Amino acid sequence: MRQVRVATVVLLGCLLALALLPLVAEKYYIQLFTKMMIMAIFAMSLDLLVGYTGLVSLGHAAFFGLAGYVLAFAAPQYEAANLWLSLPLAMAGSGALALVIGVLVLRTSGIYFIMVTLAFAQMVFFLFHDTKIAGGADGIYVYAKPVAAIAGWEPFSLENHTHFYFVVLVLLVLVYALLRMLLASLFGRVIVGIRVNEQRMRSLGYRTFRYKLVCFVIAGALAGMAGYFAAAQFGFVSPDILGWHTSGGVLMMVILGGKGTLNGAILGAFAMMLLELGLQGLPVVGGVDIGKHWQLLMGGFIVFAVLLLPHGLLGLGRLASRLLRKPAEAGDG
Amino acid sequence: MDANTFLIQVLNGIQYGLLLFLVASGLTLILGIMGIINLAHGSFYMVGAYLAFSLSQHFGSLWLAMAGGVVIAVAIGLLLEWLLISRLYHRDHLYQVLLTYGLILIFEELRSVVFGDDVHGVAVPALLQASIPLTDTLSYPVYRLWMSAVCLALAIGMYLLIQKTRLGMMIRAGAANREMVQSLGINIDLLYRLVFALGVALAAFAGMIAAPVASVFPGMGNQVLIVCFVVVVIGGIGSVKGAMLAAILIGLVDTFDKVLTFEIGGVQLLPELSGMMIYVLMAVVLLARPEGLFGKRG
Amino acid sequence: MAEAVLRTERLTKHFGGLAAVNDVSLEFFTDQIHAVIGPNGAGKTTLANLLSGDLASTSGRIYLDGEDIAGLSADRISQRGVGRSYQKTNIFLPFTAFENCRLAAQSRLPSSMRFTRPALRYDDVSQQALRALVEVGLEDRAQEPAATLSHGEQRQLEIAMTLATRPRILLLDEPLAGMGSEESARMVELLQRLKQAHAMLLVEHDMDAVFALADRLTVMVNGCVLASGAPEQIRASAAVQEAYLGTEEAHS
Numbered sequence: 001m002r003q004v005r006v007a008t009v010v011l012l013g014c015l016l017a018l019a020l021l022p023l024v025a026e027k028y029y030i031q032l033f034t035k036m037m038i039m040a041i042f043a044m045s046l047d048l049l050v051g052y053t054g055l056v057s058l059g060h061a062a063f064f065g066l067a068g069y070v071l072a073f074a075a076p077q078y079e080a081a082n083l084w085l086s087l088p089l090a091m092a093g094s095g096a097l098a099l100v101i102g103v104l105v106l107r108t109s110g111i112y113f114i115m116v117t118l119a120f121a122q123m124v125f126f127l128f129h130d131t132k133i134a135g136g137a138d139g140i141y142v143y144a145k146p147v148a149a150i151a152g153w154e155p156f157s158l159e160n161h162t163h164f165y166f167v168v169l170v171l172l173v174l175v176y177a178l179l180r181m182l183l184a185s186l187f188g189r190v191i192v193g194i195r196v197n198e199q200r201m202r203s204l205g206y207r208t209f210r211y212k213l214v215c216f217v218i219a220g221a222l223a224g225m226a227g228y229f230a231a232a233q234f235g236f237v238s239p240d241i242l243g244w245h246t247s248g249g250v251l252m253m254v255i256l257g258g259k260g261t262l263n264g265a266i267l268g269a270f271a272m273m274l275l276e277l278g279l280q281g282l283p284v285v286g287g288v289d290i291g292k293h294w295q296l297l298m299g300g301f302i303v304f305a306v307l308l309l310p311h312g313l314l315g316l317g318r319l320a321s322r323l324l325r326k327p328a329e330a331g332d333g
Numbered sequence: 334m335d336a337n338t339f340l341i342q343v344l345n346g347i348q349y350g351l352l353l354f355l356v357a358s359g360l361t362l363i364l365g366i367m368g369i370i371n372l373a374h375g376s377f378y379m380v381g382a383y384l385a386f387s388l389s390q391h392f393g394s395l396w397l398a399m400a401g402g403v404v405i406a407v408a409i410g411l412l413l414e415w416l417l418i419s420r421l422y423h424r425d426h427l428y429q430v431l432l433t434y435g436l437i438l439i440f441e442e443l444r445s446v447v448f449g450d451d452v453h454g455v456a457v458p459a460l461l462q463a464s465i466p467l468t469d470t471l472s473y474p475v476y477r478l479w480m481s482a483v484c485l486a487l488a489i490g491m492y493l494l495i496q497k498t499r500l501g502m503m504i505r506a507g508a509a510n511r512e513m514v515q516s517l518g519i520n521i522d523l524l525y526r527l528v529f530a531l532g533v534a535l536a537a538f539a540g541m542i543a544a545p546v547a548s549v550f551p552g553m554g555n556q557v558l559i560v561c562f563v564v565v566v567i568g569g570i571g572s573v574k575g576a577m578l579a580a581i582l583i584g585l586v587d588t589f590d591k592v593l594t595f596e597i598g599g600v601q602l603l604p605e606l607s608g609m610m611i612y613v614l615m616a617v618v619l620l621a622r623p624e625g626l627f628g629k630r631g
Numbered sequence: 632m633a634e635a636v637l638r639t640e641r642l643t644k645h646f647g648g649l650a651a652v653n654d655v656s657l658e659f660f661t662d663q664i665h666a667v668i669g670p671n672g673a674g675k676t677t678l679a680n681l682l683s684g685d686l687a688s689t690s691g692r693i694y695l696d697g698e699d700i701a702g703l704s705a706d707r708i709s710q711r712g713v714g715r716s717y718q719k720t721n722i723f724l725p726f727t728a729f730e731n732c733r734l735a736a737q738s739r740l741p742s743s744m745r746f747t748r749p750a751l752r753y754d755d756v757s758q759q760a761l762r763a764l765v766e767v768g769l770e771d772r773a774q775e776p777a778a779t780l781s782h783g784e785q786r787q788l789e790i791a792m793t794l795a796t797r798p799r800i801l802l803l804d805e806p807l808a809g810m811g812s813e814e815s816a817r818m819v820e821l822l823q824r825l826k827q828a829h830a831m832l833l834v835e836h837d838m839d840a841v842f843a844l845a846d847r848l849t850v851m852v853n854g855c856v857l858a859s860g861a862p863e864q865i866r867a868s869a870a871v872q873e874a875y876l877g878t879e880e881a882h883s
Contacts, residue, residue, distance in 0.1 A: 056430065204709060
C-alpha cells in the first residue's frame with residue numbers, strides 16, 4: 001500500500017513539473033520534452049502488448065510510422081491538415097493496419113511471433129521505401145503543423161511550440177488514464193490472464209485470440225497517435241521511421257523502464273532519449289568522433305542493461321526502497 | 334522470356350536459396366538447440382563479407398581470406414558465447430531479443446568505424462572466373478555454380494554431423510534436456526559454445542562466399558536476417574527439410590519477382606513491389622498453415 | 632435413468648502409430664462419480680484432455696447433452712458447461728486465490744470485452760468467486776498469492792476455479808495428487824458434496840478415495856477399457872485384479 005502511495009506522489013510531482021516546464025525553459029527544451037512525451041505515449045502503447053499481454057512485438061514501428069504518412073497525405077499540397085479530422089484518420093489507419101497484421105501474426109506465438117512481427121513491419125517498410133506512393137526512400141514533408149480549427153475557431157495553434165507541448169502533455173495524461181482504466185476493466189484482467197497462462201484461460205472458456213487481437217489494435221492505434229505527433233513535430237516522414245531501429249528502440253524503452261508497469265514505459269522513454277542525446281553530444285577523442293558513432297555505446301548500454309537490470313530502472317528503484325526500509329516496516333510491503 | 338534467360342533465373346534463384354539456407358541453418362541451429370533467438374546472426378553474415386573484403390585485399394587471395402575469416406569468425410563466436418550469450422539461456426526470449434539487438438548496434442558501428450560506410454566489391458577468385466556458355470551472348474558464371482555446390486555440400490555435411498556422429502547426438506540430446514546431458518558428464522557449456530561458434534561460422538562463411546556476387550554493403554546483415562526469419566517461419570517449426578524447401582522457394586520468388594512484370598488495372602505490381610513478395614508469401618502461409626509448411630501442429 | 636450428461640462413443644486418439652485412447656465408450660451422469668483408474672500411461676489424462684477439448688480426437692464421438700462436441704475448441708467446450716482440473720497444477724501463480732477464482736467466474740459473463748467499468752465492481756462475479764472459495768474451504772486464504780499456497784491448497788484452488796465456472800460436469804484429473812491424509816480426507820468430503828449437482832469424471836490413483844467415492848468404476852489399460860461397472864464388481868473381477876489392482880495394492 002505504501003508503495004502505491006509513493007508512486008502516486010512521484011507521478012503527480014512529475015506531472016506538475018512537466019506542466020510548469022514551459023514557464024521556465026527555453027524553446028529547445030520545450031521541444032525536447034515534447035518529443036520525449038510523444039515517445040512515452042509510443043512506449044506505453046507497446047507496454048500494453050509486451051508488458052501486460054506478453055506479446056513481444058518487434059514491428060511496432062509500422063503503426064507509428066504509418067500514422068505519420070497518413071498525416072502527410074491528409075495535408076493538401078503545402079497546406080495544413082485539420083487536426084480533428086487527420087488525427088482520428090491516422091489512428092484509424094494504424095489501427096486498421098494492426099488489425100490486418102494482427103490477424104496474421106497472432107496465429108503464432110513465442111519466438112515465431114517475434115519474427116513475424118518484424119517481418120511484416122519490414123514489409124510495410126518496403127512498401128514505402130520501394131514504391132512511389134510517398135516519395136520512396138527520400139520520404140515526404142509535412143509542410144505545416146495540423147490546424148486545430150472547428151468552424152473557423154482555433155482553440156490553440158500547433159505552430160506555437162508551447163501549445164504543441166501542452167497538447168501532447170494532455171494526451172499523455174489521457175492515454176495513461178485510458179490505459180489504467182483499460183487494465184482494471186474486464187478486458188484488462190483477461191489480457192493479464194493471457195500473459196500468465198493462456199492455455200488455462202482457454203480452458204476457462206475465453207476466446208483468447210479475440211482479446212489479443214483487440215489489444216493489438218488498441219496498441220497500434222495509440223502508436224499511431226504518437227507517430228502522428230512525431231511527424232507533425234519533425235515535419236518530415238521517411239521509411240526509416242517504420243524501420244526496425246525504431247521498433248528496437250521503443251522496445252528497449254519499455255524494458256529499460258520496467259515492463260508491465262506503464263510508469264516504466266514513460267520513465268524508459270525519457271531515459272533513453274536523454275541517453276541518446278548525451279551520447280550524441282560526446283566529443284571527438286583520439287581522432288574518433290564518438291558522438292557520430294553513439295550507437296556503439298548505446299548498443300553496449302543495452303547489453304549491460306539486459307544483463308544487470310532484469311527488472312529495469314523501476315525494479316532498481318523497488319530494490320533500493322526495500323533496502324532502505326527499516327526491518328520493522330518490511331512486513332507491510 | 335526465352336528458355337536460356339529462364340534457366341539463368343532459375344539457377345540464380347536456387348543459388349540464392351541455397352545461400353539463404355546456409356545462413357538460416359545457422360540461425361535454426363542456435364534457435365533449436367540452444368533456444369536462443371539471435372538477432373545479431375545477420376551481423377555475422379556482414380562481418381564475414383567485410384572480412385572477405387579486407388582480408389582478400391591484404392592477402393591478395395580470396396581463398397586465404399576465407400580461411401582466415403572463418404578462423405576469426407569462430408573466435409568471435411566463442412568469445413561472444415562465453416561473455417554474453419551464455420547468460421541468456423534461462424531468460425525470456427524478450428531479453429535475448431534485446432541483448433542481440435544491442436549487439437547489432439555494436440557490430441554496425443564497429444563496422445562503420447573500421448571499414449567505413451561505403452559499398453565494396455570483392456573479386457571472384459581467378460580459379461572460378463570462367464563462365465559456362467549457354468548461347469552466343471549468354472553464359473552462366475562458374476562461381477555461382479560453385480557457390481551452390483558448396484552450400485549444398487555444407488548442408489549435407491551438417492546433416493551428417495547432427496544425425497550420424499556422436500557429437501551430433503550429444504548436441505541433439507542437449508537440445509532436448511540440458512541438465513540430463515550435464516549429469517551424464519558431458520560438458521554442456523562447451524557443447525553450446527561450439528554450437529554457437531558453428532552457427533556464427535556458417536553465417537560468416539555465407540557472407541564471404543556471397544561477397545563477390547552480392548557486394549559488400551552496410552545493410553546486408555539486417556536484410557539477410559529478416560529473410561532468414563521468413564525462411565524459418567515458412568519452412569516450419571523445427572524442420573530442416575522445411576527450411577531447405579522454404580529457402581529455395583524464397584530464392585526463386587525473390588529472383589523472379591525482380592525480372593517479371595505484372596500489373597492489375599494499370600497499377601504496376603511487379604517489379605515495383607518485388608521487395609514485398611516474400612512477405613506476401615509468408616502471409617499466405619500463415620493464413621493457410623500457421624505452423625509452417627513442415628512444422629508440427631499444436 | 633436420465634440422459635447422460637456426457638457420453639463418448641468409440642473415442643480414439645492416435646499419436647503417430649500409438650493409440651493412447653482406443654475405442655472408448657463411456658457415460659457420465661449427474662449425481663454420479665465415475666472414476667477412471669489404471670496404470671500410468673493407460674490413457675486416463677489423454678481421455679480427460681479429449682473430453683475438455685485440450686486435445687483433438689482422431690475418431691469417435693463425444694456427446695454433451697446429446698450434442699456432438701468432438702472437434703470443438705477447449706474454450707467452446709468450457710462454455711458449454713464442462714469444467715476441468717489438471718493433474719499438474721494449472722493456476723495463475725502471481726494472482727491471489729480470489730483473483731484466480733474471479734477470473735474463472737468472469738468467464739461466464741456473456742462478454743468480457745468491457746473496457747471502462749472496473750472488473751472488481753462486477754459484484755455477481757466476485758460473489759461467485761467467493762462462493763467457490765468457500766465451497767473448497769479456502770476463504771481464509773483468498774488474498775494470498777497463489778504461489779504462496781501449500782501444494783494441497785493449490786489443488787483446492789484448482790477445483791475452486793473449476794467450480795467458479797459453474798460447470799455441469801467436472802473432469803478432475805488426480806485432485807488428490809501429492810496430498811497428505813488430512814487434506815485428502817477434506818478433498819474426498821468436498822467431492823462427495825459436489826456429486827449431487829454435477830456429473831463427475833474422477834481420474835485417481837488413490838484407491839482408498841476411489842472406493843470411498845466412486846459410484847461407477849472404469850479400468851483402463853493401454854488406452855482400452857478393460858472393465859466398467861459397479862465398484863464391487865470391478866474389485867472382484869479376476870481380470871482386473873491381475874492387470875491392475877494387484878499391482879496397485881502392492882504399491883499403495
